[in-house]
Amino acid sequence: MNRKAFVIVGIVAAVAVAMLYAFVDPLDARWLPKCMVYQLTGFKCPGCGTQRALHALFTGHPADAFRANAALVPGLLLCVALIVAEQFRDSVPGVYRALNSRTMIMALLVVIIAWTLFRNVFGW
């Protein structure tokens, strides 16, 4: 698959997912998948609550999104920034380097692990 097709498929998939979670409340819909890690272990993974958070986000309740999964919105924004920075790496190398710096990756690792521990201990 060439790059252009890849980008188009990605955008179509993102829009489809956005539509799905805008119209379906995962708390009502029994068929939407529950987190496997949570089902199997009883521990929440860093992504637990993503579907509820997306639903809240697309129905205009950002506070509920934060309550469902505090890491989702910042995480997604960061992902978008990273993927855009990678596309423009040649013309704007500084942004890419800052986002991919060692400090940044280390910080992310710590934040993700801390977030997972925190939500399991304090029940976020």
Added chain:
Amino acid sequence: MNEYWIIIDGVPRGPYAAHELRSMNLPELTPVWREGMTDWVYLRDLADLNESEVEEVVVELEEEGTVVPPPLPDSESQAYDEPRQFTDQKHEHAGKPELQPCDEPAPSYLGWSIASIVLCCVPLGIVSLIYSLKVNSYNNAGDFARARKCSRTAELWLITTITLGLVLSPLVMLIQMASALG
């Protein structure tokens, strides 16, 4: 007898003999160069002192008749602290086709790692995040061959994570629907 130059804290030092280097207890990521080598390598990759495939690459290049660069300590001294400059330096004498796959920084897939951690419900994405870190260190040191290796590993973990997410989610949906009906 070979003479070696090393870079400590951005300052080139040398020449040293092999036994001197061995007795100095240097960190394994110290850049080392001796005459006949095309570029600086990490101390731990230096076949003269350890065992590694890097030396084979060097020998190959010599047989191909690559122009051996002059002793680099002066020009490389600031470059080692500045990843970008180090990169550019590398580009200058990376014209050989066999160096092509390794002459540019490898992608770290950081964004994809984070996305897979948050979206896929399979905690394996964290492994690819750790490999992103390794890609980043090797890129900064100008060791693009190793960076690329780690980059591929990160990619592999990403693909595994995303595939698992894509395969398992419908499975979980089916099980949930079945249990809701029954």
